[in-house]
Amino acid sequence: MSATIFEKSHIGRGGIRLPKHQVQDAINLPKSLLREEKAKLPELSEFDVVRHFTNLSKKNYSIDSNFYPLGSCTMKYNPKVEERVANLDGFANLHPHHITNAKSNFIQGSLESLKILEDDLKEITGMDAFTLTPEAGAHGEMTGIMMIGAYHKKRGNKKRFVIVPDSSHGTNPASAAMVDFEVITVKSDKNGAMDVEAFKEAINDEVAAVMMTVPNTVGLFNPGIKEICDIAHSYDALMYYDGANLNAILGLIRPGDIGFDVVHLNLHKTFATPHGGGGPGSGPVGVKDKLIEFLPDLRVGYEKQKGYFIKEPSPYSIGKVSPFFGNYMISLRALVYMQTLGKEGMINVSRKAVLNANYILSKLKNYLDVPYDTFCMHECVLSAQSLYKQYHVSTLDIAKYLLDFGIHAPTIYFPLIVHEAIMIEPTETENIDTMDYFCQKVIDAVELAKNDPEAFKEFPKTLPISRADETKAARSLNIRWQED
Numbered sequence: 164m165s166a167t168i169f170e171k172s173h174i175g176r177g178g179i180r181l182p183k184h185q186v187q188d189a190i191n192l193p194k195s196l197l198r199e200e201k202a203k204l205p206e207l208s209e210f211d212v213v214r215h216f217t218n219l220s221k222k223n224y225s226i227d228s229n230f231y232p233l234g235s236c237t238m239k240y241n242p243k244v245e246e247r248v249a250n251l252d253g254f255a256n257l258h259p260h261h262i263t264n265a266k267s268n269f270i271q272g273s274l275e276s277l278k279i280l281e282d283d284l285k286e287i288t289g290m291d292a293f294t295l296t297p298e299a300g301a302h303g304e305m306t307g308i309m310m311i312g313a314y315h316k317k318r319g320n321k322k323r324f325v326i327v328p329d330s331s332h333g334t335n336p337a338s339a340a341m342v343d344f345e346v347i348t349v350k351s352d353k354n355g356a357m358d359v360e361a362f363k364e365a366i367n368d369e370v371a372a373v374m375m376t377v378p379n380t381v382g383l384f385n386p387g388i389k390e391i392c393d394i395a396h397s398y399d400a401l402m403y404y405d406g407a408n409l410n411a412i413l414g415l416i417r418p419g420d421i422g423f424d425v426v427h428l429n430l431h432k433t434f435a436t437p438h439g440g441g442g443p444g445s446g447p448v449g450v451k452d453k454l455i456e457f458l459p460d461l462r463v464g465y466e467k468q469k470g471y472f473i474k475e476p477s478p479y480s481i482g483k484v485s486p487f488f489g490n491y492m493i494s495l496r497a498l499v500y501m502q503t504l505g506k507e508g509m510i511n512v513s514r515k516a517v518l519n520a521n522y523i524l525s526k527l528k529n530y531l532d533v534p535y536d537t538f539c540m541h542e543c544v545l546s547a548q549s550l551y552k553q554y555h556v557s558t559l560d561i562a563k564y565l566l567d568f569g570i571h572a573p574t575i576y577f578p579l580i581v582h583e584a585i586m587i588e589p590t591e592t593e594n595i596d597t598m599d600y601f602c603q604k605v606i607d608a609v610e611l612a613k614n615d616p617e618a619f620k621e622f623p624k625t626l627p628i629s630r631a632d633e634t635k636a637a638r639s640l641n642i643r644w645q646e647d
Protein backbone atom coordinates (compact mmCIF):
# COMPACT_ATOMS: atom_id res chain seq x y z
CA MET A 164 0.00 0.00 0.00
CA SER A 165 2.96 2.35 -0.15
CA ALA A 166 2.73 3.03 -3.88
CA THR A 167 3.43 6.58 -4.99
CA ILE A 168 0.57 8.74 -6.16
CA PHE A 169 1.83 8.28 -9.73
CA GLU A 170 1.52 4.53 -9.47
CA LYS A 171 -2.03 4.89 -8.21
CA SER A 172 -3.01 7.01 -11.20
CA HIS A 173 -5.68 5.69 -13.58
CA ILE A 174 -6.24 7.35 -16.94
CA GLY A 175 -9.55 9.15 -17.05
CA ARG A 176 -10.14 9.14 -13.31
CA GLY A 177 -10.47 12.64 -11.91
CA GLY A 178 -11.43 14.71 -8.94
CA ILE A 179 -13.15 17.78 -10.25
CA ARG A 180 -14.05 18.84 -13.76
CA LEU A 181 -13.82 22.52 -14.53
CA PRO A 182 -16.25 23.95 -17.05
CA LYS A 183 -14.67 25.29 -20.23
CA HIS A 184 -13.75 28.87 -19.58
CA GLN A 185 -15.78 31.57 -21.29
CA VAL A 186 -13.29 34.41 -21.41
CA GLN A 187 -10.63 35.17 -23.97
CA ASP A 188 -7.05 34.10 -23.26
CA ALA A 189 -5.31 37.10 -21.74
CA ILE A 190 -2.06 36.46 -23.51
CA ASN A 191 -1.03 34.24 -26.33
CA LEU A 192 2.08 32.45 -25.17
CA PRO A 193 4.71 31.91 -27.86
CA LYS A 194 4.68 28.36 -29.18
CA SER A 195 8.22 27.74 -28.04
CA LEU A 196 7.07 28.03 -24.44
CA LEU A 197 4.18 25.63 -24.73
CA ARG A 198 4.60 21.95 -23.87
CA GLU A 199 4.15 19.50 -26.70
CA GLU A 200 2.51 16.75 -24.75
CA LYS A 201 0.17 16.82 -21.79
CA ALA A 202 1.76 17.20 -18.34
CA LYS A 203 2.13 13.79 -16.75
CA LEU A 204 -0.04 14.49 -13.75
CA PRO A 205 -1.49 11.60 -11.80
CA GLU A 206 -5.20 11.08 -12.37
CA LEU A 207 -7.12 10.19 -9.23
CA SER A 208 -10.44 10.90 -7.59
CA GLU A 209 -10.62 13.34 -4.71
CA PHE A 210 -11.17 10.42 -2.33
CA ASP A 211 -8.06 8.60 -3.64
CA VAL A 212 -5.99 11.73 -3.01
CA VAL A 213 -7.38 12.26 0.49
CA ARG A 214 -6.74 8.65 1.42
CA HIS A 215 -3.24 8.72 -0.07
CA PHE A 216 -2.11 11.79 1.84
CA THR A 217 -3.87 10.83 5.07
CA ASN A 218 -2.02 7.52 5.08
CA LEU A 219 1.25 9.23 4.27
CA SER A 220 0.75 11.68 7.13
CA LYS A 221 0.29 8.75 9.51
CA LYS A 222 3.75 7.51 8.57
CA ASN A 223 5.23 10.75 9.84
CA TYR A 224 6.87 10.46 13.20
CA SER A 225 6.09 13.37 15.45
CA ILE A 226 6.32 14.54 19.00
CA ASP A 227 2.51 14.74 19.04
CA SER A 228 2.29 11.01 18.40
CA ASN A 229 5.20 9.32 20.19
CA PHE A 230 8.19 9.55 22.52
CA TYR A 231 11.14 11.38 20.96
CA PRO A 232 14.20 11.08 23.26
CA LEU A 233 16.62 12.61 20.75
CA GLY A 234 19.46 13.91 22.93
CA SER A 235 20.55 17.52 22.48
CA CYS A 236 17.45 18.31 20.43
CA THR A 237 14.90 18.89 23.23
CA MET A 238 11.88 17.35 21.54
CA LYS A 239 9.43 18.47 24.20
CA TYR A 240 5.71 19.01 23.80
CA ASN A 241 4.79 22.25 22.01
CA PRO A 242 1.65 23.63 23.66
CA LYS A 243 -1.13 24.34 21.18
CA VAL A 244 -1.94 27.73 22.68
CA GLU A 245 1.20 29.00 20.95
CA GLU A 246 -0.29 28.08 17.58
CA ARG A 247 -3.53 29.83 18.47
CA VAL A 248 -1.74 33.06 19.25
CA ALA A 249 0.65 32.90 16.28
CA ASN A 250 -2.37 32.39 14.04
CA LEU A 251 -4.22 35.49 15.23
CA ASP A 252 -4.92 37.69 12.21
CA GLY A 253 -2.95 40.63 13.52
CA PHE A 254 0.22 38.54 13.73
CA ALA A 255 -0.25 36.00 10.97
CA ASN A 256 -1.18 38.51 8.28
CA LEU A 257 1.47 41.05 9.12
CA HIS A 258 3.75 41.60 6.17
CA PRO A 259 7.46 41.66 7.12
CA HIS A 260 7.78 45.01 5.38
CA HIS A 261 5.24 46.46 7.79
CA ILE A 262 7.18 45.36 10.82
CA THR A 263 10.40 46.91 9.53
CA ASN A 264 8.85 50.13 8.15
CA ALA A 265 7.40 51.08 11.46
CA LYS A 266 5.98 54.46 10.46
CA SER A 267 2.44 53.75 11.46
CA ASN A 268 1.01 52.84 14.77
CA PHE A 269 -0.71 49.68 13.75
CA ILE A 270 2.24 47.39 14.49
CA GLN A 271 2.83 48.61 18.03
CA GLY A 272 1.62 45.28 19.39
CA SER A 273 4.09 43.26 17.33
CA LEU A 274 7.01 45.49 18.30
CA GLU A 275 5.92 45.31 21.91
CA SER A 276 5.89 41.50 21.74
CA LEU A 277 9.53 41.57 20.58
CA LYS A 278 10.50 44.02 23.31
CA ILE A 279 8.87 41.89 26.02
CA LEU A 280 10.62 38.82 24.66
CA GLU A 281 13.98 40.58 24.73
CA ASP A 282 13.39 41.80 28.30
CA ASP A 283 12.33 38.32 29.45
CA LEU A 284 15.38 36.69 27.87
CA LYS A 285 17.62 39.29 29.51
CA GLU A 286 16.17 38.47 32.88
CA ILE A 287 16.44 34.71 32.33
CA THR A 288 20.09 34.82 31.23
CA GLY A 289 21.47 37.84 33.13
CA MET A 290 22.58 39.52 29.89
CA ASP A 291 22.15 43.23 29.04
CA ALA A 292 20.68 43.08 25.53
CA PHE A 293 19.55 40.60 22.88
CA THR A 294 19.26 40.35 19.15
CA LEU A 295 16.24 38.30 18.13
CA THR A 296 17.11 38.02 14.46
CA PRO A 297 19.33 34.89 14.06
CA GLU A 298 17.31 32.03 12.65
CA ALA A 299 18.91 28.97 14.29
CA GLY A 300 21.30 28.02 17.05
CA ALA A 301 24.30 27.75 14.75
CA HIS A 302 23.32 31.07 13.16
CA GLY A 303 23.32 32.62 16.64
CA GLU A 304 26.80 31.21 17.29
CA MET A 305 28.11 32.77 14.11
CA THR A 306 26.49 36.08 15.03
CA GLY A 307 28.04 35.92 18.50
CA ILE A 308 31.50 35.15 17.21
CA MET A 309 31.21 37.96 14.63
CA MET A 310 30.44 40.37 17.47
CA ILE A 311 33.42 39.06 19.43
CA GLY A 312 35.59 39.63 16.35
CA ALA A 313 34.26 43.20 16.02
CA TYR A 314 34.93 43.84 19.72
CA HIS A 315 38.57 42.82 19.46
CA LYS A 316 39.03 44.71 16.21
CA LYS A 317 37.77 47.94 17.77
CA ARG A 318 40.11 47.50 20.72
CA GLY A 319 43.03 46.83 18.41
CA ASN A 320 43.49 43.33 19.87
CA LYS A 321 45.35 40.83 17.73
CA LYS A 322 43.32 37.67 18.15
CA ARG A 323 43.46 34.49 16.11
CA PHE A 324 42.12 31.61 18.18
CA VAL A 325 38.92 30.33 19.71
CA ILE A 326 39.18 27.66 22.41
CA VAL A 327 36.57 24.90 22.29
CA PRO A 328 36.44 21.89 24.62
CA ASP A 329 36.17 18.47 22.92
CA SER A 330 32.83 17.98 24.67
CA SER A 331 31.21 20.97 22.99
CA HIS A 332 28.55 20.78 20.31
CA GLY A 333 29.95 20.31 16.81
CA THR A 334 28.53 23.61 15.64
CA ASN A 335 30.83 25.52 18.05
CA PRO A 336 34.15 24.89 16.29
CA ALA A 337 32.36 25.15 12.94
CA SER A 338 31.00 28.62 13.76
CA ALA A 339 34.37 29.84 15.00
CA ALA A 340 36.01 28.60 11.80
CA MET A 341 33.37 30.30 9.65
CA VAL A 342 34.32 33.64 11.17
CA ASP A 343 37.97 32.90 10.31
CA PHE A 344 39.24 31.95 13.73
CA GLU A 345 41.53 29.00 14.28
CA VAL A 346 40.14 26.47 16.71
CA ILE A 347 42.09 25.12 19.67
CA THR A 348 40.47 21.98 21.08
CA VAL A 349 40.93 21.26 24.78
CA LYS A 350 40.36 17.72 26.03
CA SER A 351 38.04 16.62 28.80
CA ASP A 352 39.16 15.27 32.14
CA LYS A 353 38.06 11.89 33.50
CA ASN A 354 34.84 13.41 34.82
CA GLY A 355 33.78 14.61 31.38
CA ALA A 356 34.43 18.33 31.98
CA MET A 357 36.96 20.52 30.16
CA ASP A 358 40.30 19.88 31.84
CA VAL A 359 41.16 23.15 33.63
CA GLU A 360 44.91 22.43 33.64
CA ALA A 361 44.90 21.71 29.90
CA PHE A 362 42.88 24.89 29.40
CA LYS A 363 45.48 26.94 31.30
CA GLU A 364 48.14 25.60 28.96
CA ALA A 365 46.11 26.38 25.86
CA ILE A 366 45.08 29.96 26.62
CA ASN A 367 47.23 32.81 25.37
CA ASP A 368 47.02 36.48 24.40
CA GLU A 369 45.78 35.64 20.91
CA VAL A 370 42.68 33.80 22.12
CA ALA A 371 39.56 35.78 21.17
CA ALA A 372 37.00 33.63 22.93
CA VAL A 373 36.28 30.42 24.79
CA MET A 374 33.12 28.73 23.55
CA MET A 375 31.47 26.40 26.00
CA THR A 376 28.41 24.24 25.53
CA VAL A 377 26.71 24.20 28.93
CA PRO A 378 25.83 21.60 30.02
CA ASN A 379 28.33 19.95 27.71
CA THR A 380 27.43 17.20 25.28
CA VAL A 381 27.87 14.49 27.88
CA GLY A 382 25.11 16.23 29.82
CA LEU A 383 27.38 17.54 32.57
CA PHE A 384 27.90 20.93 34.15
CA ASN A 385 31.55 21.94 34.46
CA PRO A 386 32.25 22.70 38.15
CA GLY A 387 35.31 24.79 37.18
CA ILE A 388 33.30 27.12 34.97
CA LYS A 389 33.77 30.26 37.04
CA GLU A 390 37.51 29.79 37.22
CA ILE A 391 37.61 29.29 33.45
CA CYS A 392 35.72 32.60 32.96
CA ASP A 393 38.14 34.45 35.23
CA ILE A 394 41.22 33.05 33.49
CA ALA A 395 39.82 33.86 30.03
CA HIS A 396 39.02 37.44 31.03
CA SER A 397 42.56 37.98 32.31
CA TYR A 398 43.65 37.46 28.66
CA ASP A 399 40.84 39.72 27.37
CA ALA A 400 39.26 36.64 25.82
CA LEU A 401 35.47 36.67 25.88
CA MET A 402 33.34 33.83 27.23
CA TYR A 403 30.72 32.35 24.92
CA TYR A 404 27.86 30.25 26.35
CA ASP A 405 26.14 27.83 23.99
CA GLY A 406 22.74 27.89 25.66
CA ALA A 407 20.89 25.73 23.12
CA ASN A 408 20.04 23.41 26.00
CA LEU A 409 18.96 26.02 28.51
CA ASN A 410 16.24 23.71 29.84
CA ALA A 411 18.95 22.28 32.11
CA ILE A 412 19.38 25.48 34.11
CA LEU A 413 16.34 27.62 33.32
CA GLY A 414 15.48 29.78 36.31
CA LEU A 415 18.22 28.20 38.45
CA ILE A 416 21.41 29.92 37.32
CA ARG A 417 22.16 32.69 34.80
CA PRO A 418 25.09 32.62 32.34
CA GLY A 419 25.51 36.38 32.84
CA ASP A 420 26.05 35.93 36.58
CA ILE A 421 28.73 33.26 36.08
CA GLY A 422 30.80 35.55 33.88
CA PHE A 423 29.75 34.83 30.30
CA ASP A 424 29.79 37.72 27.82
CA VAL A 425 27.73 36.19 25.00
CA VAL A 426 25.01 33.56 25.04
CA HIS A 427 22.80 32.12 22.35
CA LEU A 428 19.54 30.32 23.02
CA ASN A 429 17.50 27.98 20.89
CA LEU A 430 13.91 29.15 21.19
CA HIS A 431 12.96 26.13 19.11
CA LYS A 432 14.31 23.82 21.80
CA THR A 433 14.03 25.32 25.26
CA PHE A 434 11.01 27.50 24.61
CA ALA A 435 8.91 24.78 23.03
CA THR A 436 8.42 25.94 19.50
CA PRO A 437 8.01 23.22 16.89
CA HIS A 438 11.22 22.13 15.19
CA GLY A 439 12.80 19.27 13.36
CA GLY A 440 12.95 18.49 9.69
CA GLY A 441 14.81 21.71 9.09
CA GLY A 442 11.81 23.87 9.96
CA PRO A 443 12.12 27.47 11.07
CA GLY A 444 14.09 28.12 14.23
CA SER A 445 15.28 31.05 16.26
CA GLY A 446 18.64 31.57 17.94
CA PRO A 447 18.62 34.89 19.79
CA VAL A 448 21.98 36.10 21.07
CA GLY A 449 22.41 37.95 24.36
CA VAL A 450 25.40 40.11 25.20
CA LYS A 451 26.86 42.07 28.07
CA ASP A 452 27.05 45.89 27.94
CA LYS A 453 30.49 45.98 26.35
CA LEU A 454 29.16 44.23 23.24
CA ILE A 455 25.87 46.09 22.73
CA GLU A 456 27.30 48.42 20.07
CA PHE A 457 28.15 45.42 17.89
CA LEU A 458 24.67 43.86 17.91
CA PRO A 459 23.14 43.19 14.49
CA ASP A 460 20.66 45.61 13.01
CA LEU A 461 16.96 45.61 13.86
CA ARG A 462 16.29 46.07 17.52
CA VAL A 463 13.17 47.43 19.13
CA GLY A 464 13.29 50.53 21.31
CA TYR A 465 10.67 52.20 23.46
CA GLU A 466 10.10 55.80 24.50
CA LYS A 467 7.10 57.16 26.31
CA GLN A 468 6.13 59.69 23.62
CA LYS A 469 7.12 57.65 20.59
CA GLY A 470 5.93 54.24 21.70
CA TYR A 471 7.78 51.25 20.22
CA PHE A 472 10.15 51.88 17.33
CA ILE A 473 13.05 50.33 15.47
CA LYS A 474 16.40 51.61 16.68
CA GLU A 475 19.04 53.13 14.45
CA PRO A 476 21.95 50.69 14.31
CA SER A 477 25.18 51.73 15.99
CA PRO A 478 28.08 52.53 13.61
CA TYR A 479 29.87 49.44 14.96
CA SER A 480 26.95 47.07 14.35
CA ILE A 481 27.90 43.90 12.47
CA GLY A 482 24.95 44.68 10.18
CA LYS A 483 22.00 42.49 9.37
CA VAL A 484 22.27 38.73 9.86
CA SER A 485 18.82 37.88 8.56
CA PRO A 486 15.99 39.52 6.66
CA PHE A 487 13.50 41.43 8.81
CA PHE A 488 13.17 40.13 12.38
CA GLY A 489 14.22 36.57 11.60
CA ASN A 490 11.50 34.02 12.25
CA TYR A 491 9.12 36.33 14.08
CA MET A 492 6.44 33.65 14.43
CA ILE A 493 8.90 31.50 16.38
CA SER A 494 9.71 34.44 18.67
CA LEU A 495 6.00 34.89 19.25
CA ARG A 496 5.41 31.24 20.12
CA ALA A 497 8.34 31.32 22.57
CA LEU A 498 6.91 34.44 24.19
CA VAL A 499 3.54 32.73 24.68
CA TYR A 500 5.31 29.72 26.18
CA MET A 501 7.23 31.88 28.65
CA GLN A 502 4.26 34.01 29.60
CA THR A 503 1.99 31.04 30.19
CA LEU A 504 4.58 29.33 32.43
CA GLY A 505 5.75 32.36 34.37
CA LYS A 506 8.80 32.30 36.61
CA GLU A 507 7.81 29.37 38.80
CA GLY A 508 6.74 27.35 35.78
CA MET A 509 10.08 27.90 34.11
CA ILE A 510 12.00 26.82 37.20
CA ASN A 511 9.88 23.66 37.18
CA VAL A 512 10.87 23.05 33.55
CA SER A 513 14.53 22.62 34.37
CA ARG A 514 13.92 20.75 37.62
CA LYS A 515 11.76 18.20 35.84
CA ALA A 516 14.03 17.98 32.79
CA VAL A 517 16.98 17.13 35.06
CA LEU A 518 14.92 14.78 37.23
CA ASN A 519 13.61 12.86 34.21
CA ALA A 520 17.06 12.43 32.68
CA ASN A 521 18.44 11.15 35.98
CA TYR A 522 15.48 8.79 36.34
CA ILE A 523 16.32 7.19 33.00
CA LEU A 524 20.04 7.11 33.81
CA SER A 525 19.40 5.33 37.09
CA LYS A 526 17.09 2.78 35.47
CA LEU A 527 19.49 1.94 32.64
CA LYS A 528 22.88 2.14 34.33
CA ASN A 529 22.84 -1.55 35.23
CA TYR A 530 22.25 -2.56 31.62
CA LEU A 531 24.50 -0.26 29.60
CA ASP A 532 27.90 1.30 30.26
CA VAL A 533 27.98 4.67 32.00
CA PRO A 534 30.99 6.68 30.78
CA TYR A 535 30.78 9.26 33.58
CA ASP A 536 29.19 7.89 36.70
CA THR A 537 27.62 10.97 38.22
CA PHE A 538 24.32 12.82 38.19
CA CYS A 539 23.52 14.31 34.82
CA MET A 540 21.71 17.48 33.81
CA HIS A 541 18.87 17.48 31.23
CA GLU A 542 20.16 14.45 29.31
CA CYS A 543 22.17 11.33 29.98
CA VAL A 544 24.83 9.58 27.96
CA LEU A 545 25.21 5.82 28.07
CA SER A 546 27.21 3.46 25.90
CA ALA A 547 26.74 0.02 24.36
CA GLN A 548 30.45 -0.62 24.14
CA SER A 549 30.52 -3.74 26.35
CA LEU A 550 27.49 -5.16 24.61
CA TYR A 551 29.18 -4.62 21.30
CA LYS A 552 32.40 -6.24 22.41
CA GLN A 553 30.65 -9.30 23.80
CA TYR A 554 27.71 -9.84 21.49
CA HIS A 555 28.34 -7.63 18.44
CA VAL A 556 25.14 -5.73 19.04
CA SER A 557 25.77 -2.05 18.52
CA THR A 558 24.17 1.21 19.48
CA LEU A 559 22.71 1.40 15.99
CA ASP A 560 21.10 -2.03 16.45
CA ILE A 561 19.41 -0.93 19.66
CA ALA A 562 18.18 2.28 18.05
CA LYS A 563 16.69 0.31 15.14
CA TYR A 564 15.03 -2.10 17.57
CA LEU A 565 13.32 0.76 19.42
CA LEU A 566 11.69 1.99 16.21
CA ASP A 567 9.45 -1.06 16.13
CA PHE A 568 8.02 -0.04 19.49
CA GLY A 569 6.98 3.45 18.46
CA ILE A 570 10.03 5.09 20.01
CA HIS A 571 12.15 7.58 18.09
CA ALA A 572 15.82 6.64 18.20
CA PRO A 573 17.85 8.49 20.82
CA THR A 574 20.85 10.43 19.53
CA ILE A 575 23.52 7.85 18.73
CA TYR A 576 27.30 8.01 18.15
CA PHE A 577 27.28 11.50 19.61
CA PRO A 578 29.05 12.91 21.57
CA LEU A 579 32.09 11.73 19.67
CA ILE A 580 34.21 11.36 22.79
CA VAL A 581 32.09 8.39 23.98
CA HIS A 582 32.30 5.12 21.99
CA GLU A 583 28.95 3.55 21.04
CA ALA A 584 27.23 6.54 22.64
CA ILE A 585 23.50 6.69 23.27
CA MET A 586 22.35 10.14 24.31
CA ILE A 587 18.89 10.30 25.82
CA GLU A 588 16.93 13.47 26.50
CA PRO A 589 13.45 12.67 27.79
CA THR A 590 12.58 16.36 28.39
CA GLU A 591 10.37 17.57 31.22
CA THR A 592 7.10 16.98 29.40
CA GLU A 593 7.22 13.18 29.54
CA ASN A 594 5.48 11.32 32.32
CA ILE A 595 6.78 8.35 34.27
CA ASP A 596 4.70 5.80 32.30
CA THR A 597 6.33 6.78 29.02
CA MET A 598 9.81 6.74 30.55
CA ASP A 599 9.18 3.32 32.13
CA TYR A 600 7.97 1.98 28.79
CA PHE A 601 11.08 3.32 27.08
CA CYS A 602 13.47 1.93 29.69
CA GLN A 603 11.77 -1.47 29.53
CA LYS A 604 12.24 -1.57 25.76
CA VAL A 605 15.94 -0.72 26.10
CA ILE A 606 16.31 -3.41 28.76
CA ASP A 607 14.47 -5.91 26.50
CA ALA A 608 16.92 -5.03 23.71
CA VAL A 609 19.90 -5.67 25.99
CA GLU A 610 18.44 -9.04 27.06
CA LEU A 611 17.78 -9.99 23.46
CA ALA A 612 21.35 -9.03 22.54
CA LYS A 613 22.61 -11.56 25.07
CA ASN A 614 20.27 -14.35 23.98
CA ASP A 615 19.88 -13.88 20.26
CA PRO A 616 22.21 -11.25 18.82
CA GLU A 617 21.46 -12.35 15.26
CA ALA A 618 17.86 -11.19 15.68
CA PHE A 619 18.97 -7.57 15.45
CA LYS A 620 19.75 -7.81 11.76
CA GLU A 621 16.01 -7.63 11.04
CA PHE A 622 14.94 -4.58 13.02
CA PRO A 623 12.95 -2.53 12.29
CA LYS A 624 10.31 -4.91 10.98
CA THR A 625 7.27 -2.65 11.02
CA LEU A 626 8.42 0.39 9.04
CA PRO A 627 8.26 0.97 5.27
CA ILE A 628 11.97 0.28 4.95
CA SER A 629 14.21 -1.71 7.26
CA ARG A 630 17.97 -1.26 7.12
CA ALA A 631 19.13 1.27 4.59
CA ASP A 632 22.70 1.52 3.35
CA GLU A 633 23.51 4.44 5.66
CA THR A 634 26.48 5.67 3.66
CA LYS A 635 24.64 5.57 0.37
CA ALA A 636 21.59 7.24 1.91
CA ALA A 637 23.76 10.09 3.19
CA ARG A 638 26.01 10.51 0.15
CA SER A 639 23.81 9.75 -2.83
CA LEU A 640 20.23 9.94 -1.72
CA ASN A 641 17.75 9.49 -4.55
CA ILE A 642 14.11 9.57 -3.55
CA ARG A 643 12.71 10.65 -6.91
CA TRP A 644 10.08 8.48 -8.52
CA GLN A 645 10.78 7.68 -12.15
CA GLU A 646 8.51 6.13 -14.71
CA ASP A 647 9.93 2.87 -15.96
Ligand SMILES: *Cc1c(COP(=O)(O)O)cnc(C)c1O
Pocket residue numbers: 235236299300301302332334376405407408429444446
Ligand atom coordinates in the same frame (compact mmCIF):
# COMPACT_ATOMS: atom_id res chain seq x y z
C1 LIG B 1 20.97 22.11 18.66
C2 LIG B 1 22.21 22.67 19.14
C3 LIG B 1 22.92 23.62 18.40
C4 LIG B 1 22.53 24.03 16.99
O1 LIG B 1 21.26 24.59 16.89
P1 LIG B 1 20.56 24.67 15.45
O2 LIG B 1 19.30 25.43 15.68
O3 LIG B 1 20.31 23.26 15.03
O4 LIG B 1 21.49 25.37 14.52
C5 LIG B 1 24.05 24.18 18.96
N1 LIG B 1 24.48 23.80 20.18
C6 LIG B 1 23.83 22.86 20.91
C7 LIG B 1 24.37 22.49 22.27
C8 LIG B 1 22.69 22.26 20.43
O5 LIG B 1 22.06 21.33 21.16
